[in-house]
Amino acid sequence: MAYRVVCYINQFFAxxxxxxxxxxxxxxxPEAVGPAAQLDQLLGEEAxxxxxxxxxxxxxxxxxxxxxxxxxxxxxKAKPDLVIAGPAFNAGRYGVACGDIAAGVTQELGIPGIxxxxxxxxxxEMYREKCYILKAADSARGMRTSLPLMAxxxxxxxxxxxxxxxxxxxxxxxxxxxxxxxxxxxAVRGIRMxxxxxxxxxxxxxxxxxxxxxxxPAPPVKDLTKATIxxxxxxxxxxxxxxxKIRVSSAESYGVYDIGELEDLNASNYESIHGGxxxxxxxxxxxxxxxxxxxxxxxxxxxxxxxYSKVFCTTGTGTAVAHAERFGREIGEQLKExxxxxxxxxxx
Amino acid sequence: xRLELHKLPIENVCWGExxxxxxxxxxxxREKALAVVSGDSRFASxxxxxxxxxxxxxxxxxxxxxxPRCKLExxxxxxxxxxxxxxxxxxxxxxxxLEGAAVLTxxxxxxxxxxxxxxxxxxxxxxxxxxxxxxVLMVEPREGLDQHEYEAALREAGxxxxxxxxxxxxxxxxxxxxxxxxxxxGEVQKxxxxxxxxVYIFMCITQGLLHDTYLYGADVKQTLPALVHPNEIMDGxxxxxxxxxxxxKNTTWHHVNNPVVAELYRRHGVDLNFLGVIVTxxxxxxxxxxxxxxxxxxxxxxxxxxxxxxxxxxxGNPDTDLCMNAKKLEDLGIPTVVISDEAAGTDGKSQGxxxxxxxxxxxxxxxxxxxxxxxxxxxRVLGHPEAIAHLSGGADESLxxxxxxxxxxxxxxxxxxELGFSRIGCRWI
Numbered sequence: 001m002a003y004r005v006v007c008y009i010n011q012f013f014a015x016x017x018x019x020x021x022x023x024x025x026x027x028x029x030p031e032a033v034g035p036a037a038q039l040d041q042l043l044g045e046e047a048x049x050x051x052x053x054x055x056x057x058x059x060x061x062x063x064x065x066x067x068x069x070x071x072x073x074x075x076x077k078a079k080p081d082l083v084i085a086g087p088a089f090n091a092g093r094y095g096v097a098c099g100d101i102a103a104g105v106t107q108e109l110g111i112p113g114i115x116x117x118x119x120x121x122x123x124x125e126m127y128r129e130k131c132y133i134l135k136a137a138d139s140a141r142g143m144r145t146s147l148p149l150m151a152x153x154x155x156x157x158x159x160x161x162x163x164x165x166x167x168x169x170x171x172x173x174x175x176x177x178x179x180x181x182x183x184x185x186x187a188v189r190g191i192r193m194x195x196x197x198x199x200x201x202x203x204x205x206x207x208x209x210x211x212x213x214x215x216x217p218a219p220p221v222k223d224l225t226k227a228t229i230x231x232x233x234x235x236x237x238x239x240x241x242x243x244x245k246i247r248v249s250s251a252e253s254y255g256v257y258d259i260g261e262l263e264d265l266n267a268s269n270y271e272s273i274h275g276g277x278x279x280x281x282x283x284x285x286x287x288x289x290x291x292x293x294x295x296x297x298x299x300x301x302x303x304x305x306x307x308y309s310k311v312f313c314t315t316g317t318g319t320a321v322a323h324a325e326r327f328g329r330e331i332g333e334q335l336k337e338x339x340x341x342x343x344x345x346x347x348x
Numbered sequence: 349x350r351l352e353l354h355k356l357p358i359e360n361v362c363w364g365e366x367x368x369x370x371x372x373x374x375x376x377x378r379e380k381a382l383a384v385v386s387g388d389s390r391f392a393s394x395x396x397x398x399x400x401x402x403x404x405x406x407x408x409x410x411x412x413x414x415x416p417r418c419k420l421e422x423x424x425x426x427x428x429x430x431x432x433x434x435x436x437x438x439x440x441x442x443x444x445x446l447e448g449a450a451v452l453t454x455x456x457x458x459x460x461x462x463x464x465x466x467x468x469x470x471x472x473x474x475x476x477x478x479x480x481x482x483x484v485l486m487v488e489p490r491e492g493l494d495q496h497e498y499e500a501a502l503r504e505a506g507x508x509x510x511x512x513x514x515x516x517x518x519x520x521x522x523x524x525x526x527x528x529x530x531x532x533x534g535e536v537q538k539x540x541x542x543x544x545x546x547v548y549i550f551m552c553i554t555q556g557l558l559h560d561t562y563l564y565g566a567d568v569k570q571t572l573p574a575l576v577h578p579n580e581i582m583d584g585x586x587x588x589x590x591x592x593x594x595x596x597k598n599t600t601w602h603h604v605n606n607p608v609v610a611e612l613y614r615r616h617g618v619d620l621n622f623l624g625v626i627v628t629x630x631x632x633x634x635x636x637x638x639x640x641x642x643x644x645x646x647x648x649x650x651x652x653x654x655x656x657x658x659x660x661x662x663x664g665n666p667d668t669d670l671c672m673n674a675k676k677l678e679d680l681g682i683p684t685v686v687i688s689d690e691a692a693g694t695d696g697k698s699q700g701x702x703x704x705x706x707x708x709x710x711x712x713x714x715x716x717x718x719x720x721x722x723x724x725x726x727x728r729v730l731g732h733p734e735a736i737a738h739l740s741g742g743a744d745e746s747l748x749x750x751x752x753x754x755x756x757x758x759x760x761x762x763x764x765x766e767l768g769f770s771r772i773g774c775r776w777i
Contacts, residue, residue, distance in 0.1 A: 165775040173776035177692040177700060179715045179757070180775045181473075186687050186768020187607035190657055190712040191546075194685040195619055197710050198544050198655045206713040206773055207690065209706060210699035249593070249740040250691070250718050250756060275593075275740045276664065278557045280495060317664055318593065318717060318740060318758065320693030321702070 003047040003158045006078045007036035008071065008085035008101045010094045014054040022058035022093075026067060028074040029054060035147060039084060042151035047158060051078045053101075060097035067097070068104050075101075076109060082154050087116030087146045088123060090138040095123030103130035112157045116146045119172070128172040132157075135170045213325070218342075227341035230308035232331060234316030234324075235289035235348040236274025237265070237282070248275035249318040254327050256334070260309035264293045276317030277348050289346055308340050316347060349439050350529040351579040354420060354522030358448040361398050361481035367516035374449050374481060376513065384512045385485060390501040392488045397730050399452075399482040402468050404727035407484055409462035409735045410761050411453045411499075412588050413477055413601035414506045416446040418514035419583070426514075426584035427507050429565025437564075439579030444514050444522065450480040450601055451513070453506040454731045455487040457738055463594020463761035464736065471723035474763040476601075476770065484730050485509055496557050503589050507600070528579050528613060533651055536621045544654035545621040548578075548608050549644050549673055553592045553661040554629040560589040561598075561661075563627055569636075573628035573643045575651075578609045581625060592662050593740040595717045595758035596689050596766050607769045608659055608687070623651045628673075630666040637669050645676035653682055660688040660766045663717060664702045671705040678707040685710040689764035690774050692716040694756065700774065713774040714766050717741070717758035725751025 011021045013034040032040040032049035040049040053071055060067040075083060083105045085098035095117050102113030107130060116136035117124050124133055134153060136146040149170060156163060165180060166173035182189065189206075196203040221227045238246060244255040262269070265286035272282035272289060287293040290311060299307050312331045316324070335343055356369050364375035378396055386394045399405045417426045422441015429435035452465065465477045472478035485505060489498040530536065537545060552561035554569030561568045563576070563586050576585065586603045609625065616622040626647050628640050648656050656677050660670045670686055677684040686708055690700025696716055718741075733751065736742035741759030748754070757763050764772060 163777070166777050167775070175697060176777045177690060177696040177716050177774040178777045179719050179772050182771045182773050185607055185771050186712045186714045186766075186773060187611045188768070189773075190608065190685045190687050190768055191611045191615060191620075193710050193712065194546065194655050194657050194683065195544070195615075197683045197685065203710060205709055205711045206775075207700060207711040209704045209708055209711075210701060212699075212704060245744055247743050248738060250694070250758075252694075275738075277555070278495075278559070280557075318691045320691060320698035320718060322693055322698035 002045060003081040004050045004079060005043060005047050005082045005084060005154065006051050006053065006075050006080040007032065007039060007049055008053045008055070008083065008098060009034050009036060010097065011054060011056045016054070022056040024056035025059050026053055026055035026070050026074060028078065035143060038147050039151055042148055043155065046155060047082070050080065055097065057093040057097060061093045064100065068100055071101055072104055072108060075105060080111060082158050083111055083113040084150055084154055085113065085115040087136040087143070087150065088121060089136050089140055089142060090118040090121050092122050095121035096126060099123035099127030099131065099133065102132070103127045106131045114150060114154055114157070116150050124172050129174050133172045135172065221342045224304045225302060226305045228306045228308050228339060229304050230310070230312070230335050230340045230343040231290055231292065231295060232312040232343050233290045233346045234314055235282070235346055236272045236313070236315040237270055237286045237290040238273055238313050240269055240271050242273050246273060246314060248273050248315060251315045251319050252323050254312055254314035254331070257311050257313060258309055259292060259311050262292060263296050265290060274315045274317060274348060289348060291346070308338065349577050349579050350527065351439050351582060352442045353445050353526045353528065353582065354442055355445045355447045355524045355526065356517060356520055356522055358446050358481050361400060361449065361483065367513060369446070369517045369520045374446060374513070376483065381509060381512060384508050385505040388501055388505060390490055390493055390497060392490045394485065394487045397484045397486060399467050399484055399730065401479050405467040406464060406726040406729045406733065407452055407454055407482070408464035408729065408731045408733055409454065409457050409739060410465050411462045411502055411591060412506050413599040413761070414451045414510035415601045415604055416449050416451065416510040416514040417584060417604060418444050418511055418518065420444050420518060426511060427587060428585055430562065430587060431504060431507055431511070435564040437580060438583035438585055439577050443583055444518060446514055446517060448481055449513070450477055450482050451506050451510040452477060452482050452484045453502050454484055455502060456489065456732055457735045462591055462739060463759050465761055466723055466726060469724050469726070471721065471760060474757060474760045474772065476762050483509065483513065486731060499558055499589065499591065503587070507587065528582065530578060530616065530622060533623050536623065537652065540617055540621055543619060543621045545623045545652050546612060546655045546657065547623045547648045547651055547653040548612060548625045549656055549658040550625050550627050551630055551658065551660050551666065551669060551673070552586070552627060553590050553597065553666070555632050555665070558591045562587045562589055568627065568629045569631065571629060573626050573640055573647060575647060576625050576627055578613060578622065578625050581606055581609055586627060593717065593758050594761045595741070595764040596662055598661050598765065598767060599762065602762065602765060602767055602769060607767055608657060623653055630661065630669045632665065637672055641669060641672040641676050644673055645680050648677060648682055649680050656682050656684045658684060658686045659768065660686065663689060663691050667701045667703040671703045671708060674708040675705045685712060687712040687714060687766050687768045689714045689766055690716050691718055692774065694718045694720050712768060714768060714770070715757065715764040715772040716774050717756065717764050719757045720754060721757055723753050723755070
């Protein structure tokens with residue numbers, strides 16, 4: 001049995017007109033309309049376009065939530081294995097609608113959704129991480145190259161064939177790094193790239209430098225003697241036995257532990273589970289990484305007001321930055337809510 | 349400096365009465381080989397096993413790999429400055445290589461960052477040691493032995509065993525001889541003044557106990573960057589003494605088989621002039637990082653380099669050393685390429701480096717260490733399969749009841765090697 005495909009197009013490609021009909025609400029037609037008819041031919045015997053959603057660009061743009069809901073309901077009824085939206089080329093409103101549909105079916109219905117756009121279409125940046133957006137020309141003149149590309153890629157998805165890189169498959173990358181085997185080893189590629197760079201020839205770096213979020217520092221504590229201070233560490237110090245099973249490296253979680261009754265960390269109550277440094281001394285005395293002992297002394301001396309009763313702990317080795325950012329946001333919110341004035345973060 | 353590598357290709361390994369090579373088979377006198385290491389009072393026990401490509405064997409946890417080599421002629425001995433060998437500079441004369449053989453050191457876990465090797469199945473594709481004929485040294489430390497002493501004992505045992513195996517095969521004539529001849533920097537530049545002179549900045553993990561590298565027996569973390577001749581590296585002047593993450597640790601086997609050295613040699617006199625190798629520490633302090641990277645840039649400029657290639661070891665903290673090296677070299681007008689892996693998270697969606705600099709415009713990726721792989725059970729496990737729970741890239745739930753494992757790639761030895769040894773690399777999807 002052939003795979004079932006539903007297409008999404010706008011009023012213009014359905015032959016209903018331009019701006020004057022851009023307000024038409026979505027409708028389902030049990031046939032292949034406009035470019036969908038060509039897609040149906042290109043898909044061959046393995047897949048059939050069982051219907052086309054037609055919707056006005058203005059309507060979709062002005063009723064985003066409602067339009068998506070209606071379209072997804074219509075699509076669901078047609079029981080497709082794949083949804084192809086567009087291609088939208090450089091048409092902005094159409095691009096947003098196509099991206100929204102392709103992303104919506106992928107995320108909400110679990111059906112693969114693909115579309116096609118020109119690189120400057122605003123829909124690319126809005127939806128590239130949520131669905132496959134194949135590269136297309138800037139106008140409908142590119143239909144003849146775009147449709148075969150979308151049909152071939154769609155068939156690959158339907159047949160669950162191994163996919164190449166975003167570049168090889170000609171879609172805008174979804175921002176995911178994946179391991180592939182090159183034809184040559186890294187050293188050979190590296191020396192060639194170096195000679196190209198020296199000669200001023202074009203070369204393609206294999207990883208563009210990431211841009212880091214800059215976090216502005218909090219204002220200084222006004223009166224330390226009244227401040228509540230919290231201890232946080234990425235040094236892998238946890239209660240003995242690692243109750244939350246935080247990973248030794250590449251941590252995807254952190255632990256929150258009550259130290260309200262504790263005066264000192266020692267080899268019997270806490271330990272280091274960090275996979276990135278020599279833990280011999282941290283295990284003998286976990287205070288060397290999470291300095292509870294000194295904090296208690298200074299608390300008694302009145303150097304600062306009060307030590308917060310909980311510590312926040314994780315391992316910071318091989319930890320993905322995305323996880324680290326999440327830990328930071330969550331811990332920050334908890335500290336703020338608890339009225340903590342400042343935090344000391346110890347690393348290793 | 350001229351070095352001849354006399355190679356004996358090894359395509360099989362077995363036990364026998366006398367250690368020798370016959371028809372590309374490394375025959376080993378098991379008892380005699382074991383005696384080389386079993387006398388060490390730091391070990392409670394030691395044993396030898398064999399693991400060949402294609403076999404259903406898992407070796408875990410593996411600490412280091414060493415290629416059997418020894419000097420046939422010329423000054424010094426391989427692994428100078430350790431095992432009681434004089435720290436006499438090496439890299440000249442003739443060196444015997446049992447190419448295709450490896451000694452793997454294995455035993456109850458030293459620290460967290462050792463790895464595993466599968467000799468077949470999907471995990472085998474990620475490590476060079478699924479393709480070598482392996483002599484696996486398995487030891488248990490004496491009770492109460494300090495971790496650092498255990499690491500040193502295991503390190504020395506692997507070197508001793510590899511050296512012993514090569515020495516026993518000295519009488520067999522080599523099948524092929526490769527000549528590595530690189531004269532002084534002045535002569536190199538004079539021979540081909542039109543070609544760009546290239547230096548190789550060879551970053552080594554030197555973060556302290558259990559994360560160290562040794563050059564002529566010197567602890568590299570206490571040294572300034574050192575200019576070395578590539579032939580010295582091939583003669584084992586550089587030794588791994590670390591338990592850093594398995595995927596991107598440079599084993600001693602990788603050091604003598606450094607692919608950047610090989611490629612620079614291959615293109616030397618053709619489209620570049622190979623000026624030399626700068627072995628540089630990855631310090632844990634900012635001052636140490638500044639000192640080493642300024643010194644590297646200075647050495648490169650002093651040698652008249654017109655290009656540099658930098659390889660990293662490890663991830664996270666050393667990403668900063670990598671950035672500082674690239675920035676300082678580029679600031680001096682020396683175009684630079686870096687080779688590094690990425691820690692992009694199990695979903696591949698995180699940024700892959702802990703540090704970045706806009707000067708790092710030419711980046712060779714050797715893969716995402718966090719990507720998950722599934723490996724099936726093996727018929728035979730050498731070592732301690734439960735150790736996966738404590739290895740970087742493993743977790744409590746990694747080892748399943750049937751013996752299969754679901755782990756991060758970083759737990760496989762050599763999987764994302766940052767010398768660029770393998771063909772793996774990250775691409776966008």
